[in-house]
Amino acid sequence: MSGNGRKSPPLVADRRTASTPRRTGGSGGSGGKTARTKAPAAPPRKAKAASAPARRGRGAGGGPRRPRGPLGWIVAMVTGLFRWVVRLVWGVSWRMGLAVGVIVGIAVLWTASRLPPITDVVDQRTRGSVTLLDRDGEVFAWRGDQFGGMVTAATVSRDLHDAVIATEDRRFYHHLGISPRGVASAVRINLREGRGPLDGHGGSTITQQTAKLLCLGRPFDPALWDNETAYEADCRRTTLWRKVQEAVFAMAMEVRYSKEDILTIYLNRAYLGAGSRGFEAAAQRYFGKSAAQVGPAEAAMLAGLLKAPSAYAPTSNLARAQGRASLVIGLMEDQGYLTAAEAAEARAAPARLSRAAEARAGGYFADWVMDSGPEFYTRNTTEDVVIRTTLDPAIQSAAEEALTRVFSESVREGSEAQAAIVVMSADGAVRGMVGGRDLQAAGAFNRATQALRQTGSAFKPFIYATAVEMGFSPLDTIQDAPFCMNVTGSGQWCPSNYSENYRGNVTLTEALTHSLNIPAVKLSEAVGRDLVAQVATQFGIESDIAQGPAVALGVSESTLLEMTGAYAGILNGGSAVLPYGLVELQVMGESEPVMAATGGIRERVIREESALATTWMMWNVVESGTGQKARIPGWEVAGKTGTTQAARDAWFIGYTADYVVGVWMGYDDNTPLTGVTGGGLPAEIWHETMIRITDGMTPTPLPMLPPRGTGSRLEAQSRAAEEAGQVVEQALRDALIDIMGQQ
Structure with a gap:
């Protein structure tokens, strides 16, 4: 220690480095001895005195000092455990990730190797499609x-x-x-x-x-x-x-x-x-x-x-x-x-x-065509099929617009009454169809083809057509008066007119014009109810015809499509028709059709003269009878109203020279209509439909044949019948007496 009170610098030993023997100049030079050199002395280190606060909390390495005692032991243990867990998780994770990656890669490659060519997976349908074309060849529906x-x-x-x-x-x-x-x-x-x-x-x-x-x-x-x-x-x-x-x-x-x-x-x-x-x-x-x-x-x-x-x-x-x-x-x-x-x-x-x-025209029509075609080419086809149909889009729109207008203007709001319309050519080709008020429905209940309803007086034309075919004249008279007959198994049966009024002696034409029930029953019994049922069936009423005398009042059930088709048979001159909508079915990609129309005109049921006379009688219904609301200015229209018991069904079916239109109205649950008869709303719907269909068309005369003695002679004949009666009336009475006597 020096006398000036300062600390002496620390003693530092000389640094020695071992020198490697170096050969110089072969065997000469320094005589082969190793040369040593002294390293320069290191500069003296200055000792810095760290302050106490700085020294506290730091370890020898300068980092945070670990707490001493039990706390330090706990910290050390937790830290070590955490590091061990991290290392474990990392070790497991990357190994598992690698394993999963390998497995996924193998699965991907294996799946890829099994995938088929692109052309095989673009289209793997198990069902086919159906495209429906209207009469002009335009698409109107798909199924x-x-x-x-x-x-x-x-x-x-x-x-x-x-x-x-x-x-x-x-x-x-x-x-x-x-x-x-x-x-x-x-x-x-x-x-x-x-x-x-x-x-x-x-x-x-x-x-x-x-x-x-x-x-x-x-x-x-x-x-x-x-x-x-x-x-x-x-x-x-x-x-x-x-x-x-x-x-x-x-x-x-x-x-x-x-x-x-x-x-x-x-x-x-x-x-x-x-x-x-x-x-x-x-x-x-x-x-x-x-x-x-x-x-x-x-x-x-x-x-x-x-x-x-x-x-x-x-x-x-x-x-x-x-x-x-x-x-x-x-x-x-x-x-x-x-x-x-x-x-x-x-x-x-x-x-x-x-x-x-x-x-979206023809929803009900398209459903009907699909149901009428072969199932393996329509409902369950595995091919792409194109069906050409009879649908006329303009007529379809006319029917839909007519139904919408009448219900919006003439039916109370909230009413659940339904209606159906069928428009048909004289050969049975269906041009339009509405199966209910929901015009956009597809796959819904079709009241035009599926609803069996009592026909009421809409059935009467078949009675009069049968009578004319049997030789009766539209001018022959019959008594409209209260009438009773005994029915086997039921006792006495007394039919009545809808109006509860009776007109006395009337011609057959007058009886049909005013839809009188008593003359219809008498005439049906005179010509034979079995024959009436046969004529109706041959005209296309496929449903069961009632067996008793009430058949004349339309208690039998039928569909609107059947009834419209039967009227078409009268329009075309007396030949039955099979209503149809499918004209041609073709598998897409093939040149020849698979099938053609199966409907159309069938066998003759009554003579042409009888059909023409029946049309004339039905023309009177529209001109001066119960169907006057169906009249169209400038056009000759024939038709018949129908209202069933308690007004559960209301019908009007009529035709011009070009089209037959059938209209039905009622409730699905048979609830009676309120204030509705066949000559009311159904005739209005018919009128609205035909007004639109005939717009721009030139009126065509009805194919009808007035009987001899029409006009003034008819009036004179009626007066004469009232005074003295006629041979035909007496013949009818005699026939009825015979029938009732047999019963």
Whole structure:
């Protein structure tokens, strides 16, 4: 220690470094000795005195000092345990991840190796489609799943291609089949909206959606599923395991097929509402054009259907479909597929339905045609079938408009009364059909073809046609007065007129004109009720005809289609017709039709003169009788009203020279109509229908034959009959006496 009180610098030993012997100049030089050098002395270290606060809490390494005592021991133990757990989890995780990755990779490659060629999966339908054409060859209805032919990602319009990508999977060309980002976003949205993580938004890529459309490669098997509906519902199930399978299948598709191939499958198999499968079928269904021809507005509407096909179908709600399309146009603009000007133009001129799709004509008619054709070519066809029909769209629209107008103007609001209309040519070709007030119905109860109802006085023309055929004249007279007869097994039966009034001696024409019941019963019994039933059956009333004398009052049941067809037989001169709507059925792609019309004119039932005379009598019904509300200025109209007991059914069936129109009105549950007879609302509906049908047509005279003695002679004959009676009346009385005596 020096005397100045300062600390002496620490003693530092000289640094020595071992020098390596170095040879210089061979054996000479330094005589082979190793040269040593002294390292320079290190500068003296300055000792810094660390302050006490700085020293506290730090260890020898300068880091945080570990607490001493029990606390330090606990901290050390927890820290060590945590590090051990992290190392364990990491070690297990990367090994498991590697194992899962290997397993998934093997599964993907194995699945990819089993995928069929692209052409085999574009269309794997098990059912076919039916397209119905009207009499002019225009499409008016579809039944079954519509496919419309194969398209590819390259053949559809560029707007449609871009709209699908922008709407469903904007990163389609950049992922390997699944999008973790999309799945995470969908799960977050579902949870935020209070649903399960897999409910609602799925975050699926187009590839995953295509995998689901292919049902992960499982074809329809009738042994496993009752029908295709159950099969498709099973394919759409969403579970965690199904999502895993879907992801594997999607990645396998990415390995096996190109992006364009996957998009092609999707474009051909996606369901787009109204029975259309694939974008070609949908474009034809809604716009009447190919998927290669649709523009931005139409493409946006089609792509918008993918979210909810039934809800956004333009045939269900056009405004809703257009609103959805506007959102798709925005997505296309945001992603650069449309310029601002193109997007504005598409919004300003939104897509609209084709004429056929907008009209949706002939729902009931189409159902009837489908039911009348062979099942293996209609309801259960595995082929794509085209059926040409007899439907006239203008006539169909006329019938629908007439029904709508009368019910809106003449029927109380809230009424559940129903009505049906059939329009037919004289040869039985059905030109229009309305089966109920719900004009847009498909697959619904068809009151024109399926409802068996009592015919009431609409049955009477067959009685008078039979009488004329047997030699009676429309001018022959008959007594309209209270009348009773004994019916075997029932006792005495006393029919009455609807009005409870009686006219005395009347001609057969007057009796039919005013729909008198007593003369109808007497005439039916005179000519023979069995013969009346035979004539009615031969004219096309296939339902059972009542056996008793009340058959004359229309207690037998029939359908509107049968009755209209039977009247057509009177119009065409006395030959029966078989109503038909199918003209030709052809399998798509084949040159020859599979079948042709099976309906039309059949055998003759009564002589032409008898039919012409019956038409003349029915012309009087409209001119001066119960059917006056059906008159059309400038046209000759023949027809007959019908009202059943308690007014449960009301009919009017009439015809011009060109068309027969039948109208029925009533309640499905047989509730009596209030204040309605056949000459009321049914005749009004008939009139409104025919006014529209004949608009612009040149009036054609009815094929009718007035009897000799018409006009003044008829009046004189009636007066003479009232004073002295006629031979025919006496013959009728004698016949009735004989009949009642036999009973």
